[in-house]
Amino acid sequence: MEKEDGEILGGNKLIADFMGAKIENPKGIWEYNIQGDTWATEGLCYHSNWNWLMEVVEKITQIEDGRFTVDISSVGMWACFIKRDDVYEKNIVGYGGFYPTIVNVWKSVVGFVIWYNKNFKGATAV
DSSP states (O other): OHHHHHHHHHHHHHHHTTTEEEEEEEOOEEEETTEEEEEEEEOTTTTHHHHHHEEEEEEHHHHTTTHHHHHEEEEEEEEEEETTTTTTTTEEEEEEEOOOOHHHHHHHHHHHHHHHHOOOOTTTOO
């Protein structure tokens, strides 16, 4: 469970940074300012709240005028794939399996953010 908790915290921090959350450090505790509300790292809900997660999916699809596509589908199992439209038939990242859909989407988003940070950190999202 500890490894999973660390993965969730790390993934949520990556997503919060990608979303432009302002990192604050009052009293030595890392916090994120998300749309005017302050959240401790442990309170970030991208892994468990569709409203939070879909804002990230929306931002991904708006990068570079819609160059990226997020496909959430069920073909025998729930899966999520993120691809770049100018790279035909090649997924940047994807997760699937018999896990809750939100898990597959969250893992795909985290994988995309890692890929994006390595390859396109300077690009601006709309």
